[in-house]
Amino acid sequence: MNLLTKKFNLLSVEIITLVYILFTTVLTFIHWNGLANPVGMMLTRVGVVAFIAVANWIYRLRPCQPLIWLRALPLLGLLAIWYPETYDYCSQYPYLDHIFANMDHQLFGCQPALEFGELLSSAFWSEAFNLGYYAYYYMMVGTMAYYLFLRYDKFDKASFIFLGSFFIFYIIYEFLPCAGPQYYFKAVGTGAADTGVFPAVGYYFQAHTDMIVPEIKGIFSQLVIGAQEVGERPTAAFPSSHVGMSTITMMLAWRIPNMKGRWLFWAMMPLYLLLCCATVYIKAHYLVDSIAGFFTAIALFYFTSWLYGNVRR
Numbered sequence: 001m002n003l004l005t006k007k008f009n010l011l012s013v014e015i016i017t018l019v020y021i022l023f024t025t026v027l028t029f030i031h032w033n034g035l036a037n038p039v040g041m042m043l044t045r046v047g048v049v050a051f052i053a054v055a056n057w058i059y060r061l062r063p064c065q066p067l068i069w070l071r072a073l074p075l076l077g078l079l080a081i082w083y084p085e086t087y088d089y090c091s092q093y094p095y096l097d098h099i100f101a102n103m104d105h106q107l108f109g110c111q112p113a114l115e116f117g118e119l120l121s122s123a124f125w126s127e128a129f130n131l132g133y134y135a136y137y138y139m140m141v142g143t144m145a146y147y148l149f150l151r152y153d154k155f156d157k158a159s160f161i162f163l164g165s166f167f168i169f170y171i172i173y174e175f176l177p178c179a180g181p182q183y184y185f186k187a188v189g190t191g192a193a194d195t196g197v198f199p200a201v202g203y204y205f206q207a208h209t210d211m212i213v214p215e216i217k218g219i220f221s222q223l224v225i226g227a228q229e230v231g232e233r234p235t236a237a238f239p240s241s242h243v244g245m246s247t248i249t250m251m252l253a254w255r256i257p258n259m260k261g262r263w264l265f266w267a268m269m270p271l272y273l274l275l276c277c278a279t280v281y282i283k284a285h286y287l288v289d290s291i292a293g294f295f296t297a298i299a300l301f302y303f304t305s306w307l308y309g310n311v312r313r
Contacts, residue, residue: 009060011068012160012311013075014052020082020167021045027089027174034092041088044081069148072159076144079166080231086170087233090177091206097184098198100238100286111193112287113181113280120281123217129281130220132274134227136242139268139275143249146264151256157308158252164304165248165297169241179234182211182283205234212283224282240285240293243276247297 010018025045032038055071104111120126140162147158183205185192192198211232216222250272253265276294279285285293 009056010052011072012156012308013072013163014056015311016160016164016167017048017075017078018052020170021048023171024082024085024089024174031089031092035088041085048075048078065152072148072155076159076163079163082167082170083236084231084233086173087235089174090235091203093175093177094200094202095177095179095184095205095234097179097237098200100178100288101181101184101192101198102196103288104286105193105196105198108287111181111185113283113285114185114190114193116277116281117214117283125281126214127218127220129274129278130218130224132271132276133242133278133282133284134220134223135268135271136246136275139246139271140249142268143253143264146256147252154256156312157305158255160308160311161252161301161304162245162248164307165300166241166245168300168304169236169239169244169296172239173236173241176238177205177235178237178289179205180237180284180289181286183209183234185283186210186212209234214282237285238289238292239296240279240289242279242284243290243293244297244300246272246275247294248301251297251301 025042028035028038028041035041051074052071055067059067059071101111104113117126120129144155144159144162147155151158184201187201187204187208187210188199211228211234213225214221216225250265250268253268254262256262256264276290279290279293280287
C-alpha cells in the first residue's frame with residue numbers, strides 16, 4: 001500500500017501532527033498571557049512544521065523507505081514534548097481533583113490510590129508494579145517498531161491510530177484539569193480520605209508541583225520516580241492515558257496478522273496487567289481514571305481506525 005497521499009505526499013502521522021499543531025496554536029494564542037513560555041511553544045511548532053516540509057522535500061528528491069522512517073519516527077518522539085504542554089494549558093482552569101477523589105470515595109468506600117500501596121507494601125509487589133508502569137514506554141516503542149520494520153505495509157494505519165489516540169487524550173487533558181492522587185493528596189493531606197471531605201484546590205497547581213514520593217524499594221521504583229521527576233506534571237489524570245494507550249498498544253499488537261503478532265501480544269500481557277494496576281498503586285491515578293482510560297481506549301481505537309480511512313481518501 002502506498003503510504004503517501006497523492007496530492008501532498010504526506011504521511012498520515014504528518015497530517016495529524018499538523019492538525020494538532022494548528023489546534024494548539026489557537027489555544028496558545030487564547031491563553032498567551034497565562035502561559036510561562038508562549039514564544040518558546042510557538043517556536044517549537046514552527047520548527048516541527050519546518051522539519052515536515054524539509055523532510056518531505058528531501059523525500060521527493062530521493063524517495064526510499066529509510067526516509068519514511070526518518071519522517072515518521074521524530075513525530076512519534078515529539079509526544080515527549082507535547083505531553084508537558086498539557087499542564088501549561090489545563091492549569092489555566094481550576095482543578096477538578098475533588099470531584100474524582102469523591103467519585104472514588106462514593107464508588108469504592110475508600111481511596112484505592114492510598115489503600116492499594118498499603119495493602120501490598122512489600123518490596124516484591126512494589127517492584128512488580130513499578131516494572132509494569134515503567135514498561136509502558138517499551139511496550140509502545142516495541143509495538144510501533146514491529147510495525148515499522150516488520151509490517152511496513154500496515155505501519156501508516158497503526159501509527160495514525162497510535163498518534164491520533166494520543167492527541168485526543170492530550171486534547172481532553174488540556175480542558176479537563178486533574179492532577180491525580182499523588183499531587184492532590186500532597187496538597188490537601190491524606191487525612192481527607194478518612195473524613196470523606198475533599199476540598200477544591202482551584203488554581204493551586206499553577207504554582208505548586210510537589211507530589212507524594214513513594215519509598216524506593218528497588219531498581220524499578222527508582223526508575224519510575226526518576227522518570228516522574230523529569231517529565232511528570234500535575235496534569236493528565238482523567239482518563240488515564242497509561243491504561244488507555246497501553247490498551248491501544250495491546251489492540252495493535254493483537255491486530256498484527258501473523259503468529260509473531262500474537263506472540264507479541266501475549267508476551268506483553270503480564271506487563272500490561274501490572275501496568276494497569278500500577279497506575280493506582282503508585283498513586284498516579286484515581287481508580288475511576290484507570291477504568292475510564294480502558295473504555296476510552298476502545299472507543300478511540302475504533303474512532304481513529306474509521307478516521308484513518310477518511311484521511312487516506
